[in-house]
Amino acid sequence: MxxxxxxxxxxxxxxxxxxxxxxxxxxxxxxxxxxxxxxxxxxxxxxxxxxxxxxxxxxxxxxxxxxxxxxxxxxxxxxxxxxxxxxxxxxxxxxxxxxxxxxxxxxxxxxxxxxxxxxERPRGALNIPGYRPAGIYSAGTAQRLVNIEGYMPGRKVVILGSGDIGLIMARRMTLEGAEVKVVAEIMPYSGGLKRNIVQCLDDFNIPLKLSHTVVDIEGKDRVSAVTIAKVDEHMKPIPGTEERYECDTLLLSVGxxxxxxxxxxxxxxxxxxxxxxxxxxxxxxxxxxxxxxxxxxxxxxxxxxxxxxxxxxxxxxxxxxxxxxKENSISLPINAVDGVRYTVPEFIRPNDMEESVTVRFRVGGVFKKCAIATYFGDTLVSKKKRPIMAPGEMEQVVIKKSDLLNAGDIKDITIKIEEA
Amino acid sequence: MYDAAIIGAGVIGCAIARELSRYNVKACVIEREEDVCCGTSKANSAIIHAGFDAKPGSLKAKMNVRGSQMMEELSRELDFPYRRNGSLVVCTKDQDDKKLDALLEQGLKNGVKDLRILERNELIKMEPNLSDDVVKALFAPTGAIVCPFNMTIAFAENACDNGIEFFLNTNVEKIEKDGENFLISTNRNTIETKTIINAAGVYADSINNMINTHKYHITARRGEYNLLDKVAGNHVDKTIFQLPSKMGKGVLVTPTVHGNLLVGPTAEDIDNKEGVNTTLNGLGSLKQTSSLSVKDVPFREVITAFAGLRAHEDGGDFVLGESDECKGLFNALGIESPGLSSAPAIGEFIAKEVSNKLNLELDPSFNGTRKGILNPNTLSIEERNELIKKHPEYGTIICRCESISEGEILDSIHRTLGARSLDAIKRRTRAGMGRCQSGFCSPRTMEILEREIPMSAFDVTKSGHGSKLIFGYNKRV
The missing domain is CATH 3.50.50.60 (FAD/NAD(P)-binding domain)
Structure with missing residues (x-):
């Protein structure tokens, strides 16, 4: 040992x-x-x-x-x-x-x-129905095959999920000679960075279909077709909106x-x-x-x-x-509410923290012309205006030790999204 | 000339092959897929029923109870995972609990041991996650769970080691009667045999109907399942069945021998005997239906879904033994649930019948023990280090989720009836069966197959036939 x-x-x-x-x-x-x-x-x-x-x-x-x-x-x-x-x-x-x-x-x-x-989340985590043939790859596995091994995992590709790896792979597969037919995203917004949507999809005329998901995978040996459909606000597929794409590959970038x-x-x-x-x-x-x-x-x-x-x-x-x-350190919880899904860290120790701490988080939906509000106890201490926030991009708030120590006897910190 | 040709290398065909290999016999197994265990045997509930479910006197009842009794010893002899976890059939407050008494009665008639009815207070100590509506249950301590892949593969390997030939990727196209004998034409060869053993799963009716005037009809009954991550594996300890209601037979919730949680199956008769696809409605119904018996099943931990087809014969019971109308044809047909539980008994029964017919003698050199792929997790640290010193491959983890080493994968490729595809490796070692569902390990497993067989990377498949994984080098597709 x-x-x-x-x-x-x-x-x-x-x-x-x-x-x-x-x-x-x-x-x-x-x-x-x-x-x-x-x-x-x-x-x-x-x-x-x-x-x-x-x-x-x-x-x-x-x-x-x-x-x-x-x-x-x-x-x-x-x-x-x-x-x-x-x-x-x-x-x-x-x-x-x-x-x-x-x-x-x-x-x-x-x-x-x-x-x-x-x-990467696998297909099963989304319970995507259909057959289980070869040709269904997580985007990262396909990326490894193409970029490290030099192998092409497919020729005609449908991508589910608009996470960053999926977007990057849409461009990558296109550059290597494959045809990327469509990127479907179950949410009404993309999970990836805006710059990736522009540079990887728009620049290559690859359609992004928001509020769409895969409802069927065909093919006994190798994928032969994928059907996508529009989903309602509860993310349930809407009958009659199905579109069938003949393809040999389904890439998943679903989280x-x-x-x-x-x-x-x-x-x-x-x-x-x-x-x-x-x-x-x-x-x-x-x-x-x-x-x-x-x-x-x-x-x-x-x-x-x-x-x-x-x-x-x-x-x-x-x-x-x-x-x-550190013994007996006072620790204040950070409440993540009203659009803020979580924060990292979850606790701050006013006496033992560095001079400042960056609190990182993601929002739970798309927010336009809103602000990130920080409260020490019930007191609003900062309000940061943001023209647009989306779940694909991380947000952050910096909390200073001096501010916290001056805040007096507070029990918690709250970060939330408010109107600007 | 073969004494016997077994059609189908599922659990039934392989169990029969293994029992038949006790005799001095020239026999073969014909399988259309690239590996054994590729049909119903790979997609089912993976449970060994205690035997209270089938009608007293039926073949299902007889074979189930006998199979269940044989299983534990067999699992040691053939080294496959098996655990007697017990099962519960639960009755909710709006259901008729007399049905439980009837099941108990039926079980006693079938010869199932130690059955008893438990009240809620006792049940909840045993299974804290039972639904709040559960009031009573039939407890069967002899219910068990098993690895259906390794059980089938173990039968096959042991049969093969004892001299049974296996023809894989071989599809039966035509069967003709040639006097007393049969001529089987396949896509690869013609096989002349004295007897045929029909264990062709959902296609057993087609095989029978090629030569027999007594026709059978099998309906494929699809069952869809969700498999959950091992973090959910302790949600229940026993296999939890539902009492059939007007809503249907219900679904079961059970741990697997590998520590996952399994929920299913749905039941839907379909026309397509290749229809192993899951559906929106089927998967969508599992959450609601399972909640009747077990609460808070963590469906966010689902790692995969699959569907299997049960071979339901119109008569409702197994069809076993030599056909009266077509001598020399032995059917093992209509093997739906409890088929997995019954497999050892069916194997024993059919092999006995065939040996009587052909006056076969026992083979004194038969060796009934088979060693499975070494699981290094069962070794002490010292033993494991000794192993890695001798075989460094056991020190390299290929499948992170299930902690499967290169050594285990090499073993799966190089042993009897060795793996030739990713799925074949997966069924033997569990590499790729974990929470990432082969995202990390598939490129590495492909590389190992390429090197060990050896074969071109472009010929490596997921599951044989046309299931190729890559199409060529970059920029050359």
Whole structure:
């Protein structure tokens, strides 16, 4: 059994940024455990550009963005193990992992950062009826086949879901010679970034059908046709609105789910809404010394925000390793109401927080000409006007320590959407 | 010349093959799909009924009770997952509880052991998630759950190891009587045989009707299911049946041997014997119907849906044994529920009949034990490390959701009747059967098949035939 101060589960963008920040905060004994054969996580298959605008003021591809962090990890001499699957994490931070060389091994850590990322929702999660032939891929699997293996998973494609990976793959498949017939989205708005709708669909004349879903998949061996239909306000298909598309492939981009099976094993409390750990302003979970960041915490729209959040987690873990758990810290809950689906973090500790904390969240629908209102107790403290907000884009509010300390004896913080 | 040709490599055909392999016999199994266990056997409730459901005296009752008794020992002998979790038939407050007494009575007549009726206070301790309307239930401690894939595959492997030949991707096109014998023409060969064993599932009527003057008619009765993530696997511990009502037979809610939760099946007679598609209405009804017996089933944890076809014969009972009108033809026909539970008994019964007919002798070299694919989770840490040192493939996880290593996948490919497609690997190892439904592991499993068979990446399929996964290199489609 080996000991490390900090074990980071996952060597994607979150794990890398967390490791760098912990090292720069003075922690030397760090180990990153990565299940894939290289560092960088899902960025390695995201060969389109647009990464890093916020962080580097440049438009990088996924692998380029990852490389900047990987280079820094190597420069700092941070240890990592590839092809290593973490099998278990306990409440007292014993991490059990496995690979070909070391077999099954355990590590005692003072602190653990969860950075496992997320996975795609499969067809079953939507209960899409029809046959189960070959040719039904999640958009990310198709992206891996095209961008990493160089294989074309289909020629004539229908895409369900307008999440960012689906939009990116609509363009990608088109560029590789496939015909993307339509993108159907069950919600009345897209789940992806506006810029992706313009650059990946509009620029290639690919129709986006909002409030539409797949009601039948045909084909015994390989997909031969997909039928979509319009849905009513309860998302039930409306008879008579069916349109049948002959195709050989159905790509699904119907949402991402944080991968929290290990978190659950370690006893970390999870949010039923964003499905990641419930954390305080230091990104510490309900288990002292276990922190979370990136898409395992909540699904982000931009990797830049993942890196930022992960740096915070690395810094917090370093503090925890040096100082131990803060005792008797006052913790204020943040209420997410009136259009705000959830917030990360869920709790803020006015006395122990950094000078400011960025609270990130998503809204539950499309809001035009509205404002994000923040209340300390019953007192409105800020109102930020926003011309448009949609579930596909993350929103944020910055809360300052000085403001909170001056707010007097409050019991909670509330963030909600109000009329501007 | 074969002594016996079994048509159909589902659980019934494979169980018969395995029982027949006890004898000195030249026999084969003919299967149109690329693997065994591709029809009804792969899409059902995966339960072993206690045996109170069938009419006393029927073949269904006889075979079910015998099969259920054989199953536990068989699961050890052939190394497939089986758990005697018990079952409950629940009665709600607006239902007639005399029906439970009648079921109990019927079960006793059928020879089912340890049946008893439980009241709500006792039930709720046993199953806290039963619906608030449940007042009573029939408890059958001998009810069980099983892995239908591994059970069928185990029969097939053991039969094959004991000398039964398997012709996969082989479709029966014509059968002719040639004196005492039969000539079976397929898309690949012609097979001459003394006897035919018809275990062709929903197509068993067509096979029978090719040669028999006694005609049968099978209706495909579709059943749709939802399978839920393992986080929902403890929602119930026993298999929860509903008492049939004017609304229909109801659906069951059960854990699976692998720890998932299964809800279904619907029941709908359809014309298309290939109609294994799920439907909006079918899947849509599961939530409402299941809530009659079990509350708060977490349907947001659904990971997949599937449909299977039960082979319902007009007579309503199994048709088993040699046909009076067509000597040498042995039917195992109309095998709907409780077919999975009855499979070992049907295998025993048909093999006995065939051996009597042909005066077969027992084969002293028969070996009835089969070792399944090693599950490293059952090993101690030391044993597992020993294994990885010897075979490093067991240290590489391919399927993250189910923690399936490369070693297990290699075993599934290289063993008797080894896997040749993603689904065949999935049924043997569970790689791809977890919560991401093969999103992460399918490209890697494809790579392993390509390397191990070896075969071109462009020929790797999901489930044989035309189910190709990729169409070529980028920019060349």
């Amino acid at each position: 080996k000991n490390y101060d900090l074990v980071i589960i996952g060597g994607g963008p979150a794990g890398l940024a967390a490791a760098i920040s912990a090292k720069e905060s003075g922690i030397d004994s760090i180990l990153i455990l990565e299940r894939d054969k290289e560092l960088g996580g899902i960025l390695n298959q995201c060969i389109h550009n647009g990464f890093g605008l916020h962080t580097f003021n440049e438009e990088l591809t996924g692998p380029e963005y990852a490389a900047r962090f990987i280079d820094r990890v190597l420069e700092l001499g941070i240890e990592y193990k590839l092809n290593t699957m973490v099998m278990d994490i306990t409440k007292d931070k014993k991490v059990t992992a496995m690979n070909r060389e070391d077999g099954l091994f355990s590590i005692d850590a003072k602190s653990v950062i969860l950075a496992m990322g997320c996975r 991402l789910l944080p991968e929290n099976e290990l978190s659950r094993q370690s006893g970390v409390e999870l949010s039923p809404i964003h499905r990641g750990p419930i954390v305080n302003d230091s990104l510490e979970t309900s288990v002292p010394g276990i922190f979370a960041c990136g898409n395992v915490l909540h699904v982000h729209d931009l990797v830049d925000f993942v890196s930022k959040e992960a740096s915070q987690a690395g810094k917090s873990a370093a503090l925890y390793i040096k100082n131990g758990e």
